Amino acid sequence: MSISDEIKQSLTEQFDKTQVPEDVDRRVRQSFVQFHEKKENKKMKKNIIAFSIAAAVLIPTGAYSLSSSYFAKDQADINGLVGSGVQHAVSEGLSVPIDRKITDQGITIHFKEVYVEDTKVLVHYRIEKPDGALVPWEFDTTGLQIISDGKKDGKQVENPTYQEPGVEGFSQLSFIGTGRKDHLPFRLTDAVGKEIETGIADKDQPEGVIAFVTSGASLPQTIKLNVDIDRIGKAKGSWKGDIAIDQSKAKQATDAAR
Incomplete structure (x- = not known):
């Protein structure tokens, strides 16, 4: 061993x-x-x-997914059309981001997001300067018989009102102007360009929501946003075009918003 x-x-x-x-x-x-x-x-x-x-x-x-949508913000609401139902739907990703721009005179109308239900369309827009910042909310009141300039403590809080000669009452000066007889800078059209009958609401400011609502009828399969603008604030120009509205999430959004 x-x-x-x-x-x-x-x-x-x-x-x-x-x-x-x-x-x-x-x-x-x-x-x-x-x-x-x-x-x-x-x-x-x-x-x-x-x-x-x-x-x-x-x-x-x-x-x-909730906070990134403009429609989730309180300031997006207009006449109760962007309520809790819409906010719930966009929290589930049922709006559609877009990036369409119409530019003239150094001013761009930037369409950023669309939300669609069977009978309703909401469009978020921004009116931007060349650097991407919002244009100021200001008006050219030259030559008008102003009743109210719409300012409080030097800050614009509402649209100016003015008196037109020979017309009873008063008129409101729009921020977004159009040469159309119906004074509507935005409208919805179908596949052949025919205007779709809807109620229309917007805040007429540098950023906001354009809302279209039918009386209950479902929207056609193909719809476009028609833009016809000749004045923004103090600037005159031509901002015209058609933007296709994506309805791929409309059914889901309608169900989610109920």
């Missing part, structure tokens, strides 16, 4: 004969259990942290 084998055998016999006191054995076992408990706790903490990070990533995603 080699020397190394003799040493191993001697040590084995010595360990076999050695008796560990009960209190020492208990402490060793307790330390072993505590070690593994700490190890498991660390694993659990890591799992909790990982889950928290995942939640932090996932939760804002849902919030983003």
